[in-house]
Amino acid sequence: MVIASEALPKTDPYLIDRLSAIAALKDCGVVVVLNKCDLNSADGLYEIYRAAGFPTVRVSAETGEGLEELKPLISGKLSAFTGNSGVGKSSILNALDPAFGLQVGEISEALGRGRHTTRHVELFHLSCGAEVVDSPGFASFDSEELDLELKRRLPETFPDVAPYREGCRFVGCSHTKEKGCAVLEALMEGKLQKSRHDSYLRLYEELKPLKEWAEQKK
Structure with a gap:
């Protein structure tokens, strides 16, 4: 909840x-x-x-x-x-x-x-x-232990993105800027909420450098 x-x-x-x-x-x-x-x-x-x-x-x-x-x-x-x-x-x-x-x-x-x-x-x-x-409330949310998994599976965690992923032109599409991205087409057509895609982009950018950081930490 x-x-x-x-x-x-x-x-x-x-x-x-x-x-x-x-x-x-x-x-x-x-x-x-x-x-x-x-x-x-x-x-x-x-x-x-x-x-x-x-x-x-x-x-x-x-x-x-x-x-x-x-x-x-x-x-x-x-x-x-x-x-x-x-x-x-x-x-x-x-x-x-x-x-x-x-x-x-x-x-x-x-x-x-x-x-x-x-x-x-x-x-x-x-x-x-x-x-x-x-649970106690918070002003921000840190999920460090789960972030590597979230990076790998980010598109799966947005159920409103899922219906469009298979229509992307390229395998491994990040749904951020690629030509032929069905998710971006859905966004432009108003089928996907802009604020939801904005959050997806923000998470994508935050998680993008995580692998290198995590490996250095080991």
């Missing part, structure tokens, strides 16, 4: 895309949960991730909106709540089961981000039959 928001603190789509790519490496399903919809309906993020094929639900921990839609997505499963600080992971857990009474933090208006209240990973058993791991 990637918890995000377009209200303060606003979630960078790149964070969602990096988290979902790491989850794909480990064959974990991803649900995008857009919290604080009472403050901002998050239409932009909603359209991006629905179009990309991710189950996406808008909720409000404050008003309870969307929680009944969320429950079937987590009931009978082990889920991890993750996302940037202050986005409302603990608040959603409290709304799903008020008996928890978890501490929630305030949002810094000056910095536009939340203060950490969850300090450790904890497993919760919900009355709806779900098991949820609540």
Whole structure:
């Protein structure tokens, strides 16, 4: 469960895309949960991730909106709540089961981000039959141990890229700038969300020098 928001603190789509790519490496399903919809309906993020094929639900921990839609997505499963600080992971857990009474933090208006209240990973058993791991929030995300694997399998971790990969003219196409790239054609035709491809390019560039660095580290 990637918890995000377009209200303060606003979630960078790149964070969602990096988290979902790491989850794909480990064959974990991803649900995008857009919290604080009472403050901002998050239409932009909603359209991006629905179009990309991710189950996406808008909720409000404050008003309870969307929680009944969320429950079937987590009931009978082990889920991890993750996302940037202050986005409302603990608040959603409290709304799903008020008996928890978890501490929630305030949002810094000056910095536009939340203060950490969850300090450790904890497993919760919900009355709806779900098991949820609540994790500390973060401002950035480091996945050093998985980055070599992510570099090798990057196109696989973007499910919205997958339908077009076989149409590329060249074997081993990076889907970044090649002529005859079916992924880039899909992007130009509006079949692929620009922000998703922007995240793909950013990850590609960040991971490109990793092999040399990793070998030097050994």
